[in-house]
Amino acid sequence: MKAVYIAEPGGPEKLIFGDRPDPEAGAGEVVVRVRATAVNHADLAIRAGRSATGALPRILGLDVAGEVARLGPGVTGWKEGDRVVVENRVKCGTCSPCVLGRDEYCERQKRLGGELDGGHAQYCKVPAANLQSIPEGMGFEEASTFPLAGHTAWHCLVERVQLQPWEDVLIQAVGSGVGSFGLLMAKGIGARAIVTAGSDWKLARAKELGADEVINYTTTPKFSQRVKELTDGRGVDVVFDCVGAPVWDESCASLKPGGRLVITGTTGGSQIPFNLSVLQGRPLTLMGSGARSRRSFAAMMHMARYGALHGVVGKTFDLAETAKAHEVMAGRDFFGKLVLRVP
Numbered sequence: 001m002k003a004v005y006i007a008e009p010g011g012p013e014k015l016i017f018g019d020r021p022d023p024e025a026g027a028g029e030v031v032v033r034v035r036a037t038a039v040n041h042a043d044l045a046i047r048a049g050r051s052a053t054g055a056l057p058r059i060l061g062l063d064v065a066g067e068v069a070r071l072g073p074g075v076t077g078w079k080e081g082d083r084v085v086v087e088n089r090v091k092c093g094t095c096s097p098c099v100l101g102r103d104e105y106c107e108r109q110k111r112l113g114g115e116l117d118g119g120h121a122q123y124c125k126v127p128a129a130n131l132q133s134i135p136e137g138m139g140f141e142e143a144s145t146f147p148l149a150g151h152t153a154w155h156c157l158v159e160r161v162q163l164q165p166w167e168d169v170l171i172q173a174v175g176s177g178v179g180s181f182g183l184l185m186a187k188g189i190g191a192r193a194i195v196t197a198g199s200d201w202k203l204a205r206a207k208e209l210g211a212d213e214v215i216n217y218t219t220t221p222k223f224s225q226r227v228k229e230l231t232d233g234r235g236v237d238v239v240f241d242c243v244g245a246p247v248w249d250e251s252c253a254s255l256k257p258g259g260r261l262v263i264t265g266t267t268g269g270s271q272i273p274f275n276l277s278v279l280q281g282r283p284l285t286l287m288g289s290g291a292r293s294r295r296s297f298a299a300m301m302h303m304a305r306y307g308a309l310h311g312v313v314g315k316t317f318d319l320a321e322t323a324k325a326h327e328v329m330a331g332r333d334f335f336g337k338l339v340l341r342v343p
């Protein structure tokens with residue numbers, strides 16, 4: 001089969017578009033005929049050797065959407081041709097957290113496209129337990145945006161900070177994959193969404209998608225003042241951040257007393273001096289993320305099926321153009337997700 005893989009870490013030139021053996025479905029597994037696979041910042045980290053891959057060569061691709069092609073022994077409830085999207089993390093099912101129904105904390109979890117071969121290929125082997133069906137009317141390209149970016153935003157807003165309809169949320173970098181999903185989920189929940197981005201065309205796009213208020217953090221670097229103006233001096237209940245260091249102080253300053261901040265990315269940098277008196281004088285809750293469950297993946301896909309939650313496809317590429325997609329991802333001049341079409 002055709003696939004995009006790395007044999008050694010490095011720049012985009014290390015991505016190889018070539019032939020790899022077809023995977024075989026073991027017990028409890030299916031082989032998915034991949035039709036679309038999105039690109040993530042995590043792919044760039046894996047390619048560069050900053051994130052674990054296990055033994056090389058490794059087929060990249062954390063997001064998988066396609067059709068069930070082959071069923072392994074013992075798989076029930078699915079048939080060949082079913083349109084599916086795949087939860088990215090493979091859980092062991094037998095460790096204490098798994099047995100206790102908290103598979104997000106599985107002690108032996110691995111990522112498709114990280115420690116296991118992923119979706120930048122014509123076929124990908126996955127556990128049947130990771131499958132969700134693609135909602136009727138949704139294409140493969142859109143579906144492929146859900147497993148990483150969608151599930152991350154859902155995990156942060158629904159599981160972690162538990163955003164409520166009567167709350168104000170500040171969403172950083174709304175043009176990113178998780179930022180655009182965060183906006184659509186916040187509006188689906190019914191909250192008021194104040195969003196930031198570094199360029200006006202992204203903010204205009206966010207308005208089209210339902211953003212209540214927009215702030216350009218390039219022209220308004222002290223954006224917490226604008227947040228206060230927009231909230232009658234209170235600040236927001238929730239900050240959803242995937243940028244990190246450059247916006248940290250202003251994110252904290254944007255929160256009202258009792259506010260919650262959840263961070264899921266540090267694409268702008270991860271090291272900052274932090275003034276602890278911010279917490280001494282203000283009852284804030286700062287939350288990490290990561291560790292997502294099959295339970296919340298199923299919950300999110302329920303909203304995609306019945307609650308009109310959509311994925312935003314920014315640009316599409318052919319699988320053979322993965323290196324170009326990585327360069328566009330690094331340049332950040334797009335809105336939503338970058339998706340690869342698989343031949």
Ligand SMILES: [Zn+2]
Nearest residue numbers: 092095098106
């Ligand atoms: Zn486990």
